[in-house]
Amino acid sequence: MTYDRLVCANCAAPVNEGRCPVCRASRERLQETGLFGQVTPAALVALLVALIALAVLVHQAA
Incomplete structure (x- = not known):
């Protein structure tokens, strides 16, 4: 939130x-x-989804 x-x-x-x-x-x-003070909750959820997708891809490639 901004003031x-x-x-x-x-x-x-x-x-x-x-x-x-x-x-x-x-x-x-x-x-x-x-660090995450100005990041919206939607952006945090999108980042989390991207990290999970990346982890799944790395796991399948190994």
């Missing part, structure tokens, strides 16, 4: 503007996402 569309419940401003301490804390937390 560019989130609205702060504390000050009712967009979180990406960082107007209050709650906005700034939320913005920092969302920016600290790891």
Whole structure:
């Protein structure tokens, strides 16, 4: 999830503007996402299916 569309419940401003301490804390937390933080669940499922298919092909070739 990106913070560019989130609205702060504390000050009712967009979180990406960082107007209050709650906005700034939320913005920092969302920016600290790891390697798969910006990947959608559908992309993760597609990656998993591709890896399983690759494993099956390697197993059949051996």
